[in-house]
Structures are given as C-alpha cells and as structure tokens.
Amino acid sequence: MGQPNDGLKDITIIDIAQEAGVSYSMVSRVVNNKEHVKPEKRERVLQAMARLGYVANQQARSLAGGRSNVIGLLVRDLTTGYTGEIIRGIDLELTAQQYDLMLYTTHNRKTREMVHVTSIVRGLADGLLIILPTQPESYINTLRQRNYPFVLIDYQGQDTEDLTVVSANQQGAYQAMQYLIEAGHRRIGFITGTLETSAGTERLAGYKVALANYGLPIDPTLIQGGDFLQPSGYQGAQKLLDLEVPPSVIFASNDVQAFGVMEAVRDRGLRIPQDMSIVGFDDIPQATQVHPPLTTIQQPLEDMGRVATRLLIQRLQDPHVSLASVVLSTKLVIRQSSGLFI
Amino acid sequence: MGQPNDGLKDITIIDIAQEAGVSYSMVSRVVNNKEHVKPEKRERVLQAMARLGYVANQQARSLAGGRSNVIGLLVRDLTTGYTGEIIRGIDLELTAQQYDLMLYTTHNRKTREMVHVTSIVRGLADGLLIILPTQPESYINTLRQRNYPFVLIDYQGQDTEDLTVVSANQQGAYQAMQYLIEAGHRRIGFITGTLETSAGTERLAGYKVALANYGLPIDPTLIQGGDFLQPSGYQGAQKLLDLEVPPSVIFASNDVQAFGVMEAVRDRGLRIPQDMSIVGFDDIPQATQVHPPLTTIQQPLEDMGRVATRLLIQRLQDPHVSLASVVLSTKLVIRQSSGLFI
DNA sequence: ATGAAAGCGCTAACAT
DNA sequence: ATGTTAGCGCTTTCAT
Numbered sequence: 001m002g003q004p005n006d007g008l009k010d011i012t013i014i015d016i017a018q019e020a021g022v023s024y025s026m027v028s029r030v031v032n033n034k035e036h037v038k039p040e041k042r043e044r045v046l047q048a049m050a051r052l053g054y055v056a057n058q059q060a061r062s063l064a065g066g067r068s069n070v071i072g073l074l075v076r077d078l079t080t081g082y083t084g085e086i087i088r089g090i091d092l093e094l095t096a097q098q099y100d101l102m103l104y105t106t107h108n109r110k111t112r113e114m115v116h117v118t119s120i121v122r123g124l125a126d127g128l129l130i131i132l133p134t135q136p137e138s139y140i141n142t143l144r145q146r147n148y149p150f151v152l153i154d155y156q157g158q159d160t161e162d163l164t165v166v167s168a169n170q171q172g173a174y175q176a177m178q179y180l181i182e183a184g185h186r187r188i189g190f191i192t193g194t195l196e197t198s199a200g201t202e203r204l205a206g207y208k209v210a211l212a213n214y215g216l217p218i219d220p221t222l223i224q225g226g227d228f229l230q231p232s233g234y235q236g237a238q239k240l241l242d243l244e245v246p247p248s249v250i251f252a253s254n255d256v257q258a259f260g261v262m263e264a265v266r267d268r269g270l271r272i273p274q275d276m277s278i279v280g281f282d283d284i285p286q287a288t289q290v291h292p293p294l295t296t297i298q299q300p301l302e303d304m305g306r307v308a309t310r311l312l313i314q315r316l317q318d319p320h321v322s323l324a325s326v327v328l329s330t331k332l333v334i335r336q337s338s339g340l341f342i
Numbered sequence: 343m344g345q346p347n348d349g350l351k352d353i354t355i356i357d358i359a360q361e362a363g364v365s366y367s368m369v370s371r372v373v374n375n376k377e378h379v380k381p382e383k384r385e386r387v388l389q390a391m392a393r394l395g396y397v398a399n400q401q402a403r404s405l406a407g408g409r410s411n412v413i414g415l416l417v418r419d420l421t422t423g424y425t426g427e428i429i430r431g432i433d434l435e436l437t438a439q440q441y442d443l444m445l446y447t448t449h450n451r452k453t454r455e456m457v458h459v460t461s462i463v464r465g466l467a468d469g470l471l472i473i474l475p476t477q478p479e480s481y482i483n484t485l486r487q488r489n490y491p492f493v494l495i496d497y498q499g500q501d502t503e504d505l506t507v508v509s510a511n512q513q514g515a516y517q518a519m520q521y522l523i524e525a526g527h528r529r530i531g532f533i534t535g536t537l538e539t540s541a542g543t544e545r546l547a548g549y550k551v552a553l554a555n556y557g558l559p560i561d562p563t564l565i566q567g568g569d570f571l572q573p574s575g576y577q578g579a580q581k582l583l584d585l586e587v588p589p590s591v592i593f594a595s596n597d598v599q600a601f602g603v604m605e606a607v608r609d610r611g612l613r614i615p616q617d618m619s620i621v622g623f624d625d626i627p628q629a630t631q632v633h634p635p636l637t638t639i640q641q642p643l644e645d646m647g648r649v650a651t652r653l654l655i656q657r658l659q660d661p662h663v664s665l666a667s668v669v670l671s672t673k674l675v676i677r678q679s680s681g682l683f684i
Numbered sequence: 685a686t687g688a689a690a691g692c693g694c695t696a697a698c699a700t
Numbered sequence: 701a702t703g704t705t706a707g708c709g710c711t712t713t714c715a716t
Contacts (some may be wrong), residue, residue, distance in 0.1 A: 007692075010709090011561045012709055020689090025688080025689095028711060037685075037686090059402075061710055062401045063709080063710070063713030066692080070444075078425070078426030081422065084421035087447070088419075088420070088449065091449065095705040100446075101714095102412075105430075107430065124412070230631070267413045276372075326511075334699095352693090354693055355693070364702080366694090366703095367694095367695085367702080368701090371695095373694095383701085399692085399694070401692085403693080404694075405692090405707095405708045405709065406694040406707080406708055408695085408708080412695070419685090686715100687714105687716080689712100690711105690712090692703085692712105693708105694708090695716090696706090696707095700703075
C-alpha cells in the first residue's frame with residue numbers, strides 16, 4: 001500500500017498504476033474519462049488517486065495530447081476595473097470548465113501585442129481571448145492563417161468569420177442621446193474614443209445618427225478627439241468649455257474619460273449637473289463611486305467575458321461547429337451627473 | 343534550404359538542426375545560450391531559426407528541464423485597480439525576464455485558494471506570487487513543505503522564512519494620524535480592514551499607537567469593524583455618524599472603503615471636508631477620480647509588484663541565495679477630502 | 685477490456 | 701566542441 005504524498009515526490013500515473021494494480025494506460029483512461037474501463041477497476045484507480053493525491057502534470061499532457069487546458073487572455077491594462085469585470089466573467093466560465101488562464105498585458109504598447117501573439121500561438125494556450133485591442137488586424141491575420149482559435153471581446157473587425165462578442169455600442173450611444181435630447185439638450189458635446197477601435201467609431205456613429213434623426217445639426221466643434229483615457233476627457237472638455245457657446249452636456253466615450261470631464265468642469269467652478277451634464281459609457285464600478293454618480297450606458301461586462309469564454313471553449317471542443325458572433329444589449333443607467341436642460 | 347514557416351507545421355529544433363546542418367542538441371545549446379558552441383555554428387543556427395521562424399515549445403521544455411518559465415499569480419479580484427497597479431509592476435519585470443504569467447483568481451472564495459495552490463504547485467508555474475491573501479496559512483504550509491518558491495505581497499505572516507513584500511502599513515497609518523491630530527482633530531473614527539490580514543491589523547495598530555503617543559484616549563465606539571470593501575465603509579460610517587458625538591474625521595482602512603464612507607457622509611447631507619474629513623489608504627487610481635479627491639496613504643503598488651517579482655526570480659535562479667523580505671515606505675498624500683478641525 | 689509501446693519536443697548526462 | 705541517447709509524464713495507437 002502506497003503512502004499519501006509526503007510532498008517530496010511527484011505522484012505520476014505510474015505510481016497510481018502500481019497502487020491500483022493495473023497498467024498505466026488504464027490510469028490514463030480513467031483520468032480522461034474514456035470508455036473501455038470496467039467500473040470496478042475505475043473505482044480502484046480512483047481510490048488510488050485519492051489516496052496518493054494525484055495531480056496531473058499539465059505539461060506532459062499537452063505535449064502528448066496537444067491540448068494544454070490553458071487559454072490565453074490578451075489585454076491592454078488592468079487598472080480601470082473595466083477589464084477586471086470582464087475577467088470575472090471569463091474566470092467563472094473557465095473554472096467551471098477546468099481551464100487555466102494565461103495573462104498577457106500590452107500596457108498600450110502596440111508592438112507587444114504582436115510579440116505576445118507569436119509566442120502564444122506556439123505556446124501554452126489552446127485558444128485566445130482578446131479584449132479591446134487596438135488595430136489587431138496585423139496579428140489577427142497570423143491567427144487566422146494558423147487557424148488558431150480566438151474570440152475578440154469588444155471589437156468588431158471587418159472579417160465576419162471571426163468570433164466576436166461586443167455590446168451594442170451604436171445603439172447604446174443612441175439611447176444616451178435620445179435621453180439627452182428628450183431632456184431638452186440641444187448642444188451636446190462629444191469626446192471620441194480611439195477611432196481605431198470599433199467601440200470608438202460606433203459610439204461616435206450613435207451620436208451622429210441620433211442628432212440626424214432628431215433633426216439637429218452636427219457641429220464639428222462639438223466633437224473632440226480622444227483615446228478613452230482620462231486626460232483626453234479633461235482636455236476635450238476644456239476645449240468644449242472654451243467654445244463661444246459651450247454645450248449643456250458632455251457625452252464621453254467611456255466612463256474613465258468622463259471622470260476627466262468631471263475634473264475639467266469642476267476646475268471651471270461649474271456644478272454637475274446644474275451647469276453641465278455629463279454622461280459616460282461602460283458603467284465600470286467607479287461610476288458609482290464618483291460624485292455625483294455617473295449617468296452612463298451599461299455594458300454587461302461580466303456577461304461579455306462569460307459568453308466569449310463559452311464560445312471559445314465550444315470552438316475548442318468542436319472545431320467544426322458553426323458559431324455566431326454575439327451582440328449583447330446595453331442599458332441606459334441614469335444617475336445624478338445628468339439632468340434636464342430647460 | 344528550408345522554407346519559412348507557412349503556418350501549417352510547427353518548427354522544432356530538429357527542423358532547425360537539419361536546416362543548419364548540425365545535431366539537434368547543438369540547437370538546444372544555442373537556444374539556451376550554453377557554452378561549448380563555436381561562434382560560427384551558433385551563427386548558422388541562429389540564422390536557421392530566424393529563417394524558419396522557430397518558437398520553442400514551452401511544454402516540452404519544462405517537461406524535460408523542469409522549468410516552465412511561467413510564474414503564477416494568485417489574486418482575489420481585479421476590479422478595484424489595486425491589483426491592477428501591482429500587476430503592472432509584475433508584468434514589467436516578468437517581460438524583461440521572459441517569463442509568462444498565469445492568473446489565478448479566487449474572487450474572495452477562500453476554498454478556491456487551496457484548490458488553486460494544489461494545481462499550481464504540480465502544474466505549470468515555477469513559482470508563485472500571492473497578493474493580499476486572507477488567512478493563507480493553510481496552503482502556505484503546503485508550499486513551504488514542498489519547498490515551492492513563492493513571494494507574498496502585502497501580507498506579513500508569522501514565518502520569517504517566507505519572502506514577503508509589504509509596505510509600511512503601521513507607519514503609514516501613523517503618518518495619517520499624525521497629520522490629522524496636528525490638524526486639530528481629536529475624535530477620529532476608524533474603520534478596520536479584514537483583521538485576518540496583516541495590512542488590516544497593522545493599520546489599526548498605527549491608529550492606536552498614534553492616539554497613545556499623542557495622549558488621546560482610545561474610544562472603542564470610534565472603531566468600527568470592516569473588511570476593506572465599500573459596503574463596510576458605508577455601514578461603518580453610518581454607525582460613527584449615529585454616535586452622540588460623531589468624530590470630525592473618518593479614517594478608512596483603504597480607499598475603496600473610504601468611497602463608502604463618502605457616500606454615507608453625503609447621504610446625511612454633510613459636506614466633505616467642511617463637516618467631515620475622510621482619509622483612505624492605498625492611493626489607487628480612483629482616489630483622484632472621486633470628488634473631492636481623497637487624502638490617502640500612498641502605497642508604492644507598482645514597485646511592490648516589481649520588487650516581489652524580482653525576489654521570486656532570484657530565488658528561482660539560485661535557490662540557495664539568501665534573500666530578505668522587503669518593506670517599502672508609504673507616503674501621505676493630502677488632497678481635498680480632509681481639512682483642519684478648529 | 686486491457687496492456688505494451690511509440691512518440692510529443694526538449695534538456696541534460698554521457699560519449700567521443 | 702559536437703553528437704548520441706535517455707528520459708520528463710502523458711496520450712494514443714496498436715496488439716491481444
């Protein structure tokens with residue numbers, strides 16, 4: 001009878017085989033839930049595994065079998081809570097499916113994306129989740145050519161073959177605009193996100209379409225360029241406030257940018273929302289932490305992570321199954337940073 | 343002459359060996375920068391690698407050699423920016439050293455920590471970084487027994503053998519108290535963090551020691567229990583505001599908790615800082631996003647990540663080198679959420 | 685249903 | 701300095 005693992009030696013299937021008195025390929029079958037195992041032997045093996053504290057060696061598994069049960073996650077940054085929320089969803093699904101998560105961070109340096117992708121593809125991950133990339137076309141081509149499984153989160157590329165999970169960015173922006181226009185606002189300032197991302201362009205499109213539909217002019221001076229980051233919100237807001245006739249509300253392309261807008265508005269001694277309404281996009285956790293709490297368009301971030309992960313795993317398990325991209329709906333959340341304009 | 347990789351077949355060292363006309367152990371030597379390779383051959387191999395686009399198979403490497411060049415990161419949660427900042431530091435160091443990062447998230451469910459650790463130890467990571475764990479003693483014992491390399495971030499356990507990177511929690515809290523007392527505050531409310539963490543107990547200790555040193559009484563009604571999360575800040579603040587003589591300032595055990603305090607204070611119609619000063623701890627990115635910006639004790643989060651990673655890698659490269667735990671200093675950052683009490 | 689055996693791609697110990 | 705070879709722990713194919 002073997003001894004429980006004393007922590008000094010790794011238990012392999014060979015140890016289990018000895019302990020259970022079977023061949024080690026039998027153990028492999030049990031571990032992988034394959035058929036052709038007599039229930040009684042299966043039981044013996046299972047008990048031996050429990051007794052000795054067997055944990056499979058993933059590297060050996062993937063070397064031999066070609067799967068690693070690891071999926072990679074390529075993100076820009078983890079400091080805003082946006083990615084964190086998505087990861088919560090990913091994680092939930094991954095744990096349920098017994099996958100591990102490899103994290104690759106680019107920290108906004110574009111060249112690093114390519115480097116990462118190269119090593120990922122060859123490396124330890126069976127598939128890849130990509131959150132809000134900037135111009136991913138270059139390396140996504142590599143992935144496509146190699147037929148490497150990946151899912152894009154919050155990015156809608158040109159290629160309709162790609163698996164993507166996005167939220168309804170344009171409709172979301174439209175919703176916000178609808179609310180603002182019906183609240184009496186006529187001059188609505190907008191600060192764009194990175195226009196290299198589909199989230200950026202679509203939110204801008206929602207802004208423009210809404211104006212058009214309501215018969216309002218599109219005034220280019222009311223549209224300031226930005227990059228989804230806080231400083232761009234601050235600067236964009238400053239320019240809007242410098243206009244001869246400033247807008248009565250500023251719609252930022254995401255929440256983080258909206259925080260920059262809040263700062264700029266306050267620095268001018270204006271009150272929110274009495275003097276200036278502010279609207280964001282995303283509904284990250286901070287949106288309720290700031291004061292006044294931010295009116296914003298809620299993206300179902302956790303769901304996006306979860307759905308994307310499920311898609312990827314399905315693709316992994318059956319490469320031939322036909323899968324569709326998913327668009328999740330957004331929701332207007334009215335808080336105290338916005339009000340009527342009379 | 344071989345062809346550049348067309349994406350259909352993985353290039354192995356055997357392909358490189360053929361291409362360069364050497365044995366494949368020669369290739370391994372070049373890849374691993376070992377000695378006993380004639381410069382001219384090294385050059386030939388390097389060129390063949392570039393030509394064919396060779397990327398090493400990590401799994402095979404670690405199976406054969408015992409190292410995976412992956413380090414694991416065990417965290418609770420990624421939604422507050424706190425962890426994100428630390429990861430930025432980890433990442434910086436890791437990339438420089440050619441390591442990959444495996445992410446394990448517990449989402450505050452304690453049982454998951456143990457599960458993760460078991461598979462990590464056996465699994466794909468050479469070492470483990472652990473951020474702010476709750477009562478890690480159980481599974482840390484497993485790690486110690488196995489002599490598995492790990493570094494604790496923001497947790498100071500009992501065992502002085504462990505490698506840890508913390509900031510000066512007690513001194514930080516003391517600094518804040520000093521500032522508050524010298525600003526005229528006499529009744530200072532405190533909301534504790536999880537007292538199962540050293541960060542929690544040390545910050546409380548700093549509070550108490552400061553009071554004692556300044557000859558102020560320790561009033562138990564001014565100390566509310568909390569858990570580092572926002573709701574506990576809200577609730578703690580409510581209790582403090584309900585006192586017959588409420589404090590003039592509330593010192594929260596971290597920034598997130600302080601946001602909850604802000605909320606509660608506002609809900610009573612009190613102004614910050616005129617009616618109530620608020621101080622946090624950590625200086626996460628959100629501390630400047632809220633209004634008024636939060637006075638807090640800054641932890642060098644990115645540095646903590648970087649230092650911890652460096653420690654771990656040193657330990658990995660030379661298991662016998664003697665390494666010391668590191669305490670990084672904190673800094674008081676005075677913003678607009680706190681003021682004089684006259 | 686079960687066992688034996690051939691790799692997976694690589695490192696490292698051993699020859700030469 | 702270079703080549704040969706034996707595993708690392710496992711999956712999978714092929715016998716039986």
